[in-house]
Amino acid sequence: xxxxxxxxxxxxxxxxxxxxxxxxxxxxxxxxxxxxxxxxxxxxxxxxxxxxxxxxxxxxxxxxxxxxxxxxxxxxxxxxxxxxxxxxxxxxxxxxxxxxxxxxxxxxxxxxxxxxxxxxxxxxxxxxxxxxxx
Numbered sequence: 001x002x003x004x005x006x007x008x009x010x011x012x013x014x015x016x017x018x019x020x021x022x023x024x025x026x027x028x029x030x031x032x033x034x035x036x037x038x039x040x041x042x043x044x045x046x047x048x049x050x051x052x053x054x055x056x057x058x059x060x061x062x063x064x065x066x067x068x069x070x071x072x073x074x075x076x077x078x079x080x081x082x083x084x085x086x087x088x089x090x091x092x093x094x095x096x097x098x099x100x101x102x103x104x105x106x107x108x109x110x111x112x113x114x115x116x117x118x119x120x121x122x123x124x125x126x127x128x129x130x131x132x133x134x
Contacts, residue, residue, distance in 0.1 A: 043087040044103075047120045050120070101119065101121075115128050118133065
């Protein structure tokens, strides 16, 4: 009776490692793109909140403000970064008739060149780096 050897050969192990490496090189960039797309919602939400705060400020003061972080009644009382810090928020222009605000990608989200900036104005007009971002 011959004793059969059981186990995994080195060639089989190398093939499995190569397949796993190939799958990882395909999956990781796709996952990174998915994560960046999901973080864009944070910028949109922050700008919509800012627009609502600007309208409230306008109703009380008959003008828009560029004081993002100042506490009400002097400003909006909002943070200059989004909740998780993926975007920085700025009010580019504000006067009695109009305002424009921008969310710019920061930190690891700065790699998102497709949708790096989002803007909104007093009329609710939304623009971004690319047309399909909002």
